[in-house]
Amino acid sequence: MISLHKKLWIPGPTEVKDDVLEQQSNKLFGHRSNDFTLLYNSVLDQLREFFKTEQHITVITASGTLFMDISGRNLIRPGKKALCLVNGSFSDRMYKTLVNCGVEAEKVDIEWGKAPKPEHIKEKLDQSEFDVVTVCQNETSTGVKVDLKAFGDLLKNYPETLLVVDAVSSLGGDLILPDEMGTDLIFASTQKCFALPPGLAVGIVSQKALDRTKEVPNRGSYTDLNAIFAYFEKKRQTPSTPNISLLFAFDYKLKQMLKEGAKNISARLTELRDYTHKWALDHGFGLFAEEGYSSVTVSTIANKLEKDVGALNKALGEKGFVIANGYGKLKNQTFRIGHMGDHTLDDLKELLAAIEEIWEL
Ligand SMILES: Cc1ncc(COP(=O)(O)O)c(C=O)c1O
Numbered sequence: 001m002i003s004l005h006k007k008l009w010i011p012g013p014t015e016v017k018d019d020v021l022e023q024q025s026n027k028l029f030g031h032r033s034n035d036f037t038l039l040y041n042s043v044l045d046q047l048r049e050f051f052k053t054e055q056h057i058t059v060i061t062a063s064g065t066l067f068m069d070i071s072g073r074n075l076i077r078p079g080k081k082a083l084c085l086v087n088g089s090f091s092d093r094m095y096k097t098l099v100n101c102g103v104e105a106e107k108v109d110i111e112w113g114k115a116p117k118p119e120h121i122k123e124k125l126d127q128s129e130f131d132v133v134t135v136c137q138n139e140t141s142t143g144v145k146v147d148l149k150a151f152g153d154l155l156k157n158y159p160e161t162l163l164v165v166d167a168v169s170s171l172g173g174d175l176i177l178p179d180e181m182g183t184d185l186i187f188a189s190t191q192k193c194f195a196l197p198p199g200l201a202v203g204i205v206s207q208k209a210l211d212r213t214k215e216v217p218n219r220g221s222y223t224d225l226n227a228i229f230a231y232f233e234k235k236r237q238t239p240s241t242p243n244i245s246l247l248f249a250f251d252y253k254l255k256q257m258l259k260e261g262a263k264n265i266s267a268r269l270t271e272l273r274d275y276t277h278k279w280a281l282d283h284g285f286g287l288f289a290e291e292g293y294s295s296v297t298v299s300t301i302a303n304k305l306e307k308d309v310g311a312l313n314k315a316l317g318e319k320g321f322v323i324a325n326g327y328g329k330l331k332n333q334t335f336r337i338g339h340m341g342d343h344t345l346d347d348l349k350e351l352l353a354a355i356e357e358i359w360e361l
Contacts, residue, residue: 006322009351011140011169011298011338013191013198020196020256023249031244037236039247046254047202050262051171053178056205058228059250061243064168064189064201066223068094071132071164071185072101074213074225080131081106083124083161085116088139089328094166095134106130112330113300115144115293118154125158131212132162137186138170141327143300143336144289145174152182162209168192171202172257173340174296175266184209190246193265193297195341196253199246205229269296272339272348276301279352283361288334297340300326302333307359309335315358321351 008015029035044057051057060066071094076082082103084095087110098105108124110116116135124130133155138145148165155163162184167176171186173193178186184206191198205225213219213226221227222240231239257265276299277287286302289295303309309325309332316322326334339348355361 003317004320006317006320007347007351009321009337009339009343010324011192011336011340012189014193014195014338014341015343016195016197017342020249020253023252024197024245026245026248028244031237031241036244039244039251040238040242041236043247043251043254046251046258047204050254050258051176051178051204052180052262053204055178056207056210056229058203058205058225058232058238059242059247060201060203060228060238061199061241061246062201062222063191063198064166064187065093065097066201067185067187067203068097068166069101069220070187070203070223070225071134072098072103073219073223074216075162075164075185075209076103076131077212077215078217080104080129082132082134083108083121083130084134085110085120085136087114087116087142087144088112088136089141090139090166090168091116091134091136094136094164098134112142113144113288114290115146117147118150122154125154125161130158130161132164132184134164134166137165137167137176138174138295138297140169140295140298140336141330142288143295143298144293145170145295146293148176148181148183152180155182162206162212169338169340170295170297172262173265173269175262178204178206190250193340194250194253194257196249197246199243200250266296268344269339271345272343273297273299275345275348276337276339276352283356288330297338299337299339300330300334301337303335305359308332312355312358316351316354319354319358321354323351323355 171188190196288300
């Protein structure tokens with residue numbers, strides 16, 4: 001039996017408000033109707049306004065990982081290579097996905113907890129040609145963010161190389177402006193900073209990336225980025241049947257996000273991050289992420305007191321909360337608090353008070 005609801009302080013899926021959930025119960029219409037065109041384009045227009053972008057935008061019925069496959073099948077020409085910055089589990093998933101798509105990919109390993117920086121790839125870019133560089137803007141496994149603009153600026157010197165960015169757990173939370181930062185494909189899932197249920201993925205695509213797709217054969221069908229935008233150009237709809245119910249919720253949620261404003265959302269989440277960090281240090285824990293590169297949406301706390309994270313979560317569950325243990329090899333060495341979406345400082349104080357009580361801090 002599914003247990004009592006626990007407020008989600010995990011780094012996705014995050015807590016979804018009742019009014020947003022309720023939007024999914026709107027009566028359906030056909031995805032080839034004018035009503036659908038209006039709904040879908042309202043979502044895209046709001047995304048364009050939120051991210052202040054002139055680039056192409058699509059919303060696909062899938063989770064964010066689909067965009068890793070899309071990257072592998074659309075952006076790397078035959079005989080060309082990808083360069084993947086890997087500093088955690090999700091950036092590694094991107095590398096592996098490209099390899100699974102049959103792409104030749106070179107991996108630059110960076111210690112978990114540290115941030116990828118332009119200096120990690122500059123020499124490689126000078127020595128060899130790469131069709132794409134991949135980077136994870138917000139490594140959810142470690143709580144490390146990257147300075148995207150620094151990568152965008154670097155790649156201005158390599159016009160054949162596209163910047164492909166996994167921002168699954170930060171887009172819509174951290175302040176990310178694709179045009180200013182110079183990204184060519186940046187993608188996210190709805191269950192993170194958009195505070196919606198899982199099931200939709202957002203991709204923001206430069207003209208350069210879209211042009212590149214024409215030079216890449218075997219793009220598949222669901223993963224054919226060129227076909228997605230060609231269909232949109234003609235019909236202003238999606239090539240296959242989308243999750244209309246979630247799009248109702250997305251349209252509604254974006255109105256709330258625009259009202260709060262991208263800068264204010266990012267400032268609110270930064271305050272939660274800073275409060276969480278201070279709390280952790282004041283109680284004798286450590287911070288896992290390299291200084292200056294801490295994620296705005298997920299705090300990874302070094303478990304210096306060697307507390308039992310599994311037992312904590314069990315006890316927290318009885319109080320109606322859940323946090324995340326460390327990811328993979330970081331289990332028990334770290335624990336993570338996801339503070340994305342609609343969470344507020346008052347909510348966070350409630351959670352931290354519950355942890356203090358359970359661990360007798
Ligand atoms: C940084 C990052 N990339 C990719 C993914 C995978 O996203 P999805 O589960 O929506 O496919 C996640 C999920 O947690 C993530 O945090």
